[in-house]
Amino acid sequence: MAKRDYSxxxxxxxxxxxxxxxAAEWYHTDVPRKVMKDLMTRSDAPAIRDTIILYGCMIxxxxxGIALWGTWWCVPFWLAYGVLYGSASDSRWHECSHxxxxxxxxxxxxxxxxxxxxxxxxxxxxxxxxxxxxxxxYIVGRDPxxxxxxxxxxxxxxxxxxxxxxxxxxIPRMIRNALSGPTAExxxxxxxxxxxxxxxxxxxxxxxxxxxxxxxxxxxxxLPLMVIxxxxxxxxxxxxxxxxxxxxxxxxxxxxxxxxSRTVYMNPxxxxxxxxxxxxxEHHMFPMVPYHALPRLHETIKxxxxxxxxxxxxxxREMWPALKRQLAYEDFFLRRDLPPTAKPYRExxxxxxxxxxxxxx
Amino acid sequence: xxxxxxxxxxDDIDEEDLIRFDHGSATYAIYHxxxxxxxxxxxxxxHEDVHLCDGLVMGHLIECPKHNGQFDYRTGEAKRAPxxxxxxxxxxxxxxxxxxIEVP
Ligand code: FES
Numbered sequence: 001m002a003k004r005d006y007s008x009x010x011x012x013x014x015x016x017x018x019x020x021x022x023a024a025e026w027y028h029t030d031v032p033r034k035v036m037k038d039l040m041t042r043s044d045a046p047a048i049r050d051t052i053i054l055y056g057c058m059i060x061x062x063x064x065g066i067a068l069w070g071t072w073w074c075v076p077f078w079l080a081y082g083v084l085y086g087s088a089s090d091s092r093w094h095e096c097s098h099x100x101x102x103x104x105x106x107x108x109x110x111x112x113x114x115x116x117x118x119x120x121x122x123x124x125x126x127x128x129x130x131x132x133x134x135x136x137x138y139i140v141g142r143d144p145x146x147x148x149x150x151x152x153x154x155x156x157x158x159x160x161x162x163x164x165x166x167x168x169x170x171i172p173r174m175i176r177n178a179l180s181g182p183t184a185e186x187x188x189x190x191x192x193x194x195x196x197x198x199x200x201x202x203x204x205x206x207x208x209x210x211x212x213x214x215x216x217x218x219x220x221x222x223l224p225l226m227v228i229x230x231x232x233x234x235x236x237x238x239x240x241x242x243x244x245x246x247x248x249x250x251x252x253x254x255x256x257x258x259x260x261s262r263t264v265y266m267n268p269x270x271x272x273x274x275x276x277x278x279x280x281x282e283h284h285m286f287p288m289v290p291y292h293a294l295p296r297l298h299e300t301i302k303x304x305x306x307x308x309x310x311x312x313x314x315x316x317r318e319m320w321p322a323l324k325r326q327l328a329y330e331d332f333f334l335r336r337d338l339p340p341t342a343k344p345y346r347e348x349x350x351x352x353x354x355x356x357x358x359x360x361x
Numbered sequence: 362x363x364x365x366x367x368x369x370x371x372d373d374i375d376e377e378d379l380i381r382f383d384h385g386s387a388t389y390a391i392y393h394x395x396x397x398x399x400x401x402x403x404x405x406x407x408h409e410d411v412h413l414c415d416g417l418v419m420g421h422l423i424e425c426p427k428h429n430g431q432f433d434y435r436t437g438e439a440k441r442a443p444x445x446x447x448x449x450x451x452x453x454x455x456x457x458x459x460x461x462i463e464v465p
Contacts (some may be wrong), residue, residue: 023409037378040417099429099441103419131428131443135409191445288417288426 004140004252004330006149008188013141016253022142023135027256027346028285029304036286039293039300042103046292047095050272051111054092058084062227069223078226082235083273086163089118090239091275091291097130100290101275117205119239120170120232122177124197128190134287138252138260144189148248150330152323157244163236174209177202242266242274245315249322251333256345257284259335263298263308264315281305304343306336365454365461368401372458379423379434381414384464389451390414391460392434394421399453400434401462407439407446 005012016022031039061084064077095101096112116123129144136142148157156165176183181199182190190198208228215224222230242264251259258281266278277283279294282301289297302308309315318334325332338344368382374393381404382389388404390413404412406425415426423434430444437448452463 033378036415037417042417042419099424099431105441127442131408134428191443193445194442286426288424288429 004150006140006146008141008144008185010141013139016136016139016142021136021139021253021255024255026137026285027258027343029301029343031286031300035300039286039297040288040290041293042100042290043292044103044107046290047101047107047111050275051092053272054084054088065226066223078231078234081227082231083238084235085118085231086233086235087238087242088273088275089115090243091273091277093119093121093126094130094277095275095291097127098287100288116201117208118232120167120174120205122174122198122201122205124194124201125177125182125186125190128194129186132189134284137257137284138247138250138254140252144185146252147243147246148323150252151327154323154327157240157323160240161237163233163240166236167232174202174205178206238270238273241312242270242278245309245312245319246277246280249319249326249334251335257281258305258338258342259345262315262319263305264312265308265310266312270312303339303341306338306342363463363465365463368453368460368462370458371399371455371460373460374399377418377420379414379416379418381412382462387464388412389462389464390423390434391453391462392418392423394418394435399455399460401451401453402432402434402437403449403451406430406444407448408444 007013013022058081061077061081065074065081068074068077092101092111093115096108096115099105099108101111102108113123116126133143133145138146140146159165173183177198181195186198187195212224212228216222245262245264247260247262250262254260261281261284263281264278266274271278276291276294279298282289282294282297282305285301286297309318322332322334366384368389368391369380374380374391376393376397377395379390379392382391383404390402390404392400392402394400402413402423404414406413406427408425408430409427411425411427413423413425417424417426418434421433421435422431422440424431425444428443429441430439431441432438432444432448433440434448435450437450439445439447454461
């Protein structure tokens with residue numbers, strides 16, 4: 001059984017480069033060019049509508065929470081505000097980092113910067129880490145965004161629902177970035193021309209948090225932190241719940257997104273918060289398709305993909321036992337059957353990487 | 362010694378679209394702009410080894426299909442992260458119904 005080294009400077013990453021697993025050509029379902037062009041078409045309207053709803057709800061819920069502060073009635077308002085701040089910001093950060101949410105570039109950039117601050121990711125660093133995640137999705141030692149490493153650290157996964165590991169990692173990193181720019185690991189994927197920007201962004205974030213803490217101290221109240229900062233903890237659960245499902249329990253070190261990514265049908269509220277990233281195989285295969293066209297892309301290519309999970313609960317029922325198996329046996333992963341209409345997985349090609357799999361129930 | 366070679370017919374590329382064109386060991390992208398002109402660049406993104414032909418043309422920009430980096434295909438200028446290095450461009454001309462590019 002192979003022990004995995006997830007460090008971006010470690011031997012697994014070096015081996016992936018040597019063997020050609022890094023920056024490889026990935027499997028794509030064939031889609032006629034005209035259909036794909038239509039799916040890729042950009043539009044401002046859906047994202048403007050969703051952004052007005054999002055920010056409008058955030059203002060209304062925060063106002064309710066502040067007005068009812070000191071009574072139990074404020075709790076539902078903060079819970080709702082928190083999930084929009086600490087979870088919807090993840091999907092806005094994601095979609096705007098691809099530049100696909102809006103047609104107009106400044107709109108993508110504005111929402112990206114706000115979302116990056118809320119989700120506590122340096123906007124200059126994470127643009128690049130996410131590019132690497134798309135080049136080398138779940139390639140050990142190459143992908144800086146592997147949410148569940150093997151063997152899974154369950155305590156960390158549980159704490160992640162409350163944002164704790166992310167925030168603990170973010171604060172010292174932000175201060176370090178503010179003082180001296182990107183770390184050695186960050187320098188492996190952020191080009192040198194951007195190192196100054198990483199530092200500038202970290203200085204701005206540090207200043208905003210310092211001002212918020214100063215206001216809280218001056219008011220002798222945590223209320224300012226309920227609006228800025230703390231919702232990253234008390235509202236993180238939804239983006240962790242949906243994020244774990246993206247790749248959890250599936251294969252690593254493969255170059256077919258059907259083997260390492262999961263599509264899950266979700267309720268409309270979760271899809272709004274998650275901006276349709278539940279169509280995750282589709283998103284990885286065709287990252288140029290905007291979030292609002294992913295349901296159409298799904299209909300176009302589903303004949304070539306494993307059947308999606310029918311709900312969040314069903315997907316967890318599939319993933320969780322697989323993660324538990326990985327505690328004892330790191331090489332274990334779920335392998336979903338393809339429909340008869342699909343092009344088969346390339347067994348020969350993936351054999352070395354695949355280890356041992358069982359078919360998903 | 363640069364030479365003009367035929368790349369495609371004018372109606373092989375829809376307006377605001379591109380195609381891939383291989384010649385010898387080199388690969389190129391040929392663009393048909395919304396104002397009816399033709400342009401040519403090297404066929405692969407400067408960020409990673411990815412063909413641009415599956416990308417999206419929007420006005421005078423080509424967006425790479427892998428990480429959504431953008432170039433102005435008229436000048437090759439890198440316009441959006443993660444691309445930082447400009448694309449090489451090549452001269453084009455239309456003769457009758459054919460598009461030619463000048464290759465090195
Ligand atoms: S390969 Fe073109 S933007 Fe990354």
